[in-house]
Amino acid sequence: MSQDNPSDGRSTREVTPEHKAAMIQGRTETRIVRQYLEALEGAGRSGGRRRNPETLRKKLASVEQELESAGAVGRLHLIQDRIDLQKAIEAAEQNVDIETLEDEFVGVAASYSERKGVSYQAWREMGVPPKVLHEAGIR
Numbered sequence: 001m002s003q004d005n006p007s008d009g010r011s012t013r014e015v016t017p018e019h020k021a022a023m024i025q026g027r028t029e030t031r032i033v034r035q036y037l038e039a040l041e042g043a044g045r046s047g048g049r050r051r052n053p054e055t056l057r058k059k060l061a062s063v064e065q066e067l068e069s070a071g072a073v074g075r076l077h078l079i080q081d082r083i084d085l086q087k088a089i090e091a092a093e094q095n096v097d098i099e100t101l102e103d104e105f106v107g108v109a110a111s112y113s114e115r116k117g118v119s120y121q122a123w124r125e126m127g128v129p130p131k132v133l134h135e136a137g138i139r
Contacts, residue, residue: 026115029108036105039098040127042091053092060085102132109136 015023063085067078105128112118120138124130133139 029112036101106136
């Protein structure tokens with residue numbers, strides 16, 4: 001419903017309760033999807049097992065020791081290994097309740113997919129397991 005605003009010549013629209021509800025639903029679905037995908041990335045859930053922070057710290061100590069005697073190119077790769085290990089340790093130490101996030105994702109994924117045009121294959125490439133997509137009704 002448009003109304004003219006006489007003070008500046010622009011028109012304004014009133015937002016209907018239905019439109020407000022749809023905007024809230026869209027924001028909620030987007031938040032749930034983002035949290036789940038970030039948790040998947042942080043957990044390194046691409047079919048592998050979750051990495052133990054203590055094992056990662058031992059590997060980091062080994063990399064630090066190798067850095068002392070490495071040549072220039074070797075040092076470059078070891079520095080990248082160190083950065084990757086530090087990120088992995090940080091992610092492994094976060095206590096993310098992936099099951100709760102997964103349950104929430106299953107509840108909104110089909111609606112989100114339809115609204116945003118996201119395919120099964122796109123979800124799979126993001127690391128979402130087939131079992132989760134099936135539970136969400138995405139095939």
